[in-house]
Amino acid sequence: MACWHRWVRGVGAVLLPLAIWELVSRTVLNAVLIPPPTVVSLAAWEMLQSGELFVHIMVSLRRIFVGFALGSTVGIAIGVLAAWNRLVWDLVRPLVAVCSAVPPVALIPLAMTWFGIDETARLFLITYLAAVLMLPNAMSGVRNIAPIRIRAARSLGARSKQIYLSVMLPDAFPFILTGLRVTLGFCFMVVVAAEMIGANSGVGYVIMQSRHYAMTTKMFVGILLLGLMGIAFDALFRRLLATSLPRFAVEKRTS
């Protein structure tokens, strides 16, 4: 019964705002400027059927994931090194301080100057961003490792490989995973910005292109699609966190 109740409320929370939007845009507002959801979903359906939407989604996703994977690998590697070696941290710290203070969107024109408007510019931007965001997270993850547990493992006869995999990794893992989640959100945001400013494909491009032709319906398809993608990413990561953190929490209890 309670479950049924929640289900109805959940559906209501989705449907009612949509209904209000439909009503308001058809009566009070200019339906050309703010198209009602029915019109938007029809347009989305058409774009899906022509395959146009799918291509742009895949292009954006590829950019995000390639850059994200490359950048976070680099960031985690340097972060781990910096946590263990003072010299590395002292060397990278000023650079990290400068890079993290500059809003990443402001670097889009610079990336365009350096790499032109082809794929490299976007990949560079996302890789850079992921690296800069992941570095401090990986570092605080490694700093969180308890030396006593490493010593305990060593005195119990663990080899380096075992210490890395079964002591240090589980301790640093929650930090790194949380960092990855935040980083992915930012990569998503910047890829859209980069696609809007200098690209000829991707979801950001769809939005920008519709602005030039003043096709608000198509623009809304793009904007809503971004919302869905953002929610999907976040849900994915929350799922990952929820399934992996308890496993490591069990580890923690033994310390």
Place this chain on the structure above:
Amino acid sequence: MGPDSSSARSLGTLPAVTGRMGARHLAMTSPIRQAASAFLLILLWHGLSRLVFEPTILPSPATVLGRAVELTLAGELPRHMATSLGRILVGYSIGAILGIAVGLVISCLPWVEELLTPSLGFIRSIPPIAFVPFSIILFGIGETSKYAVIVYLVFIVLALHTTAGVHETPRIRIRAAQALGAGGAVVLLKVILPSAFPFILNGLRVGLSLSFMAVVSAELIGAQSGLGYMIMDSQTMFATDKMLVGILCLGILGALIDCSANELSRRLLARFAIPGG
């Protein structure tokens, strides 16, 4: 992107080392070595710009500094900076006031909140820059479209943070106040608002750094003034030195805003003796 995405903006100031390896790592931030490495970084930049890259790709630090002085004296840099800051100030204030007010009202009406929270969360997960073209179509190319993007962004962040804060108010405090004869308004002002304060403060901080990002995005896409415009304009003219002046200015401004916001919220939290939120 959850509400906690703020952590990414304040990377420069890493959280105080409270970890179990704290003592060892506190010793590692030596100011002299950091100054040396900052100097090394500038030297590397200089070397690269002289030996490897052309000035249109990477101008030397001296060129950029000279250009910064030149632009400041000509009044161009201060003007763009003032424009950007003015946009943030106006949009942020309106958005913050609206967001807190609506957040408080919503959280007093459970059914409205239940209806609105999923939509707000959905809108929140859309990158703010995606709204810039829409805002331009709706409000034209003038100032209103820039304000609108910032207002919308700050509004959503604060509405979400405020409702979250109100929900964290311990029930027992409300009941105690009611038992002592407090009316609705008194409970709201003297019990709920102080309890929600750390959350609202956190929202104000997140909103500030996001509005900084939003104003740059809006200026990159459709503006005739502001630091974002200056950067974009230099890109089309291949004036990389001017572009770097703009980017570094944004970095300095961002760091200053972030630091002062952190310091202010720390002091406020301490003053009101509220355990950190």
